[in-house]
Amino acid sequence: MLAGERRGTPMTKFEEKSSSTNSSSSNNNNNNSNGKVPTFKTGTDALFEEEAHKFGQKEAQHRLAVRRKFVSPVAQPQQQAAPEPEVEARPEWLNDDESVEDFMEQEFTKIVGHDAIKHQLRQFHKKVQLDAIRASARTTAAKPDNRLYHMLFTGPPGTGKTTLAEVVGKVMTKMNLIQSAKVVQVQNALELVAGFAGQTPAKVDAKVEEARGGILFIDEAYSIVKSDKNDSFGREAIDTIMKHMDPPTCVFIFAGYEAQMAQFMQCNAGLARRVPYRYQFNPYSLPELMVILGKMCEAKGEEVAPDVLQQVAAMMHTIDPSVRSEQNAGLVANWLHHSMIERDSRVPFADAQRNPLLCCTLLVVDFERGLVKLRTAEQRAV
Numbered sequence: 001m002l003a004g005e006r007r008g009t010p011m012t013k014f015e016e017k018s019s020s021t022n023s024s025s026s027n028n029n030n031n032n033s034n035g036k037v038p039t040f041k042t043g044t045d046a047l048f049e050e051e052a053h054k055f056g057q058k059e060a061q062h063r064l065a066v067r068r069k070f071v072s073p074v075a076q077p078q079q080q081a082a083p084e085p086e087v088e089a090r091p092e093w094l095n096d097d098e099s100v101e102d103f104m105e106q107e108f109t110k111i112v113g114h115d116a117i118k119h120q121l122r123q124f125h126k127k128v129q130l131d132a133i134r135a136s137a138r139t140t141a142a143k144p145d146n147r148l149y150h151m152l153f154t155g156p157p158g159t160g161k162t163t164l165a166e167v168v169g170k171v172m173t174k175m176n177l178i179q180s181a182k183v184v185q186v187q188n189a190l191e192l193v194a195g196f197a198g199q200t201p202a203k204v205d206a207k208v209e210e211a212r213g214g215i216l217f218i219d220e221a222y223s224i225v226k227s228d229k230n231d232s233f234g235r236e237a238i239d240t241i242m243k244h245m246d247p248p249t250c251v252f253i254f255a256g257y258e259a260q261m262a263q264f265m266q267c268n269a270g271l272a273r274r275v276p277y278r279y280q281f282n283p284y285s286l287p288e289l290m291v292i293l294g295k296m297c298e299a300k301g302e303e304v305a306p307d308v309l310q311q312v313a314a315m316m317h318t319i320d321p322s323v324r325s326e327q328n329a330g331l332v333a334n335w336l337h338h339s340m341i342e343r344d345s346r347v348p349f350a351d352a353q354r355n356p357l358l359c360c361t362l363l364v365v366d367f368e369r370g371l372v373k374l375r376t377a378e379q380r381a382v
Contacts, residue, residue: 155281160329343361
């Protein structure tokens with residue numbers, strides 16, 4: 001009886017092939033004894049034979065082809081690609097061909113009042129252009145001007161100093177004087193001054209680095225240095241700031257009350273000469289405050305009839321002029337806030353559902369009640 005043949009049962013084709021394979025394997029073993037190098041089956045070969053035995057040779061060949069197509073022979077750990085650095089989108093106002101002059105005038109239409117400051121900024125733009133002409137016309141090796149563009153904004157709160165700083169950033173970017181129009185704000189001196197010796201320079205450096213290539217707007221800058229001559233922390237902050245002013249890491253804009261800022265500029269002998277551009281923000285007039293109120297209502301989607309605004313202007317006259325000149329746009333914003341709350345209390349919810357216009361319309365009674373709330377809040381603050 002042949003090898004692999006079962007008694008009384010003929011061999012299948014696969015068994016004949018298997019028998020032949022076993023015979024070949026036996027011959028290989030004999031060859032190994034003769035000193036020949038043995039051959040070994042790979043895992044793929046063994047799996048193929050197992051599947052051929054179980055499913056048939058044709059199905060086994062199909063499965064082998066699928067594995068070779070979709071399965072990597074050696075699994076390699078995939079390395080994650082390094083994230084690409086985020087590129088800041090170029091703002092639309094830099095993408096067009098609008099001149100600096102036209103851009104400035106367009107931005108100025110958004111700012112209420114401050115005609116003198118607008119004139120100064122026009123002169124600033126002209127001076128920078130003339131500086132460039134002078135530099136190109138010089139035939140001698142004259143020492144170039146040390147061009148510093150640091151600024152001082154003085155005036156009471158609510159007069160638009162922060163808003164104008166943002167406009168200055170855009171204008172200076174279009175003039176290629178700074179790299180970015182970003183304005184980093186410092187609202188409190190504690191953001192720059194530390195409580196322990198040696199820590200203040202690191203805080204100042206970090207904030208300046210944040211504003212690198214743009215503008216660092218320091219509001220109430222006079223609070224950095226106390227009147228006490230022994231205030232070593234504040235003076236340490238000023239010394240670090242001056243290190244970044246010349247050569248400039250960014251453009252510094254110092255803001256605050258006029259009298260206090262005059263003292264601040266004297267806290268260091270070299271500070272005043274490093275701030276060549278100074279702008280005085282005067283309090284808003286009553287008509288200007290009414291224009292600001294109208295812009296605020298429009299921005300919030302509030303409907304106010306013209307006759308209502310006339311009565312609101314009459315109410316504005318009853319507010320202490322010193323309060324108006326001290327708070328300015330902040331006063332208007334707070335009054336509008338209280339008036340909107342009073343309107344929400346007045347309008348029934350069911351009526352607002354039937355007519356949504358009711359919940360975005362302000363009446364005289366809303367401003368009257370809002371003014372009462374505003375005065376009450378001021379008295380409590382005092």
